[in-house]
Amino acid sequence: MSDNHHEEAHTGPIKTPKQLLVAGFLSFVVPIFAIIGLVLYVSSSNKPAPGASNPEKALAERIQKVGMVEVRDANRPLRAGEEVYKGQCAACHATGAAGAPKLADAAAWAPRIKTGFEALVQSALKGKGAMAPQGGGDFNDTEIARAVAYMSNAAGAKFEEPAAPAAAEAK
Numbered sequence: 001m002s003d004n005h006h007e008e009a010h011t012g013p014i015k016t017p018k019q020l021l022v023a024g025f026l027s028f029v030v031p032i033f034a035i036i037g038l039v040l041y042v043s044s045s046n047k048p049a050p051g052a053s054n055p056e057k058a059l060a061e062r063i064q065k066v067g068m069v070e071v072r073d074a075n076r077p078l079r080a081g082e083e084v085y086k087g088q089c090a091a092c093h094a095t096g097a098a099g100a101p102k103l104a105d106a107a108a109w110a111p112r113i114k115t116g117f118e119a120l121v122q123s124a125l126k127g128k129g130a131m132a133p134q135g136g137g138d139f140n141d142t143e144i145a146r147a148v149a150y151m152s153n154a155a156g157a158k159f160e161e162p163a164a165p166a167a168a169e170a171k
């Protein structure tokens with residue numbers, strides 16, 4: 001009993017083993033919940049706007065710099081006109097689908113060739129009639145110009161396939 005008195009003098013609010021147990025439990029559990037709360041808070045602030053279909057893209061868009069310049073894979077070698085034609089343009093221009101002027105159909109191409117190479121490139125880049133911009137593809141502007149030259153030349157024109165980026169003035 002005297003022992004008890006002695007202890008009471010030195011140990012603050014924790015007086016029984018049960019209180020010690022509760023205090024120990026709380027001092028262990030409370031920080032864990034605090035940490036969980038912090039983690040939830042931090043990760044929720046990274047969440048994309050509700051309704052975003054592609055969370056990663058939405059996040060990238062939100063953190064992108066203002067006035068960012070898109071660089072398409074600039075290091076790959078540019079494809080030749082014939083290659084681009086076969087990959088993207090032949091779908092319509094080989095068969096004349098959707099009213100496209102057919103490859104090597106001089107009669108169909110002659111009036112178009114007269115408008116000049118630049119005008120044709122612009123049509124191919126921006127789309128014309130049933131043709132989507134870039135014929136629906138995703139090419140370097142120079143590659144499109146090359147495909148235009150390839151197709152026009154097959155129909156009797158004498159355009160040169162551009163070697164270096166002619167893209168700058170095409171914009």
Ligand code: HEC
Binds near residue numbers: 085121135136
């Ligand atoms: C979905 C079918 C389709 C695809 C694919 C397509 N074209 Fe065309 N293209 C057309 C049609 C249709 C026209 C005729 C448009 C008109 O005169 O209204 C046309 C016209 C053109 C013309 C003539 C434009 C003018 O000013 O008279 C060029 C040049 C041309 N295409 C280039 C291309 C190139 C290069 C590609 C591939 C990168 C391509 N096209 C892919 C359908 C297509």
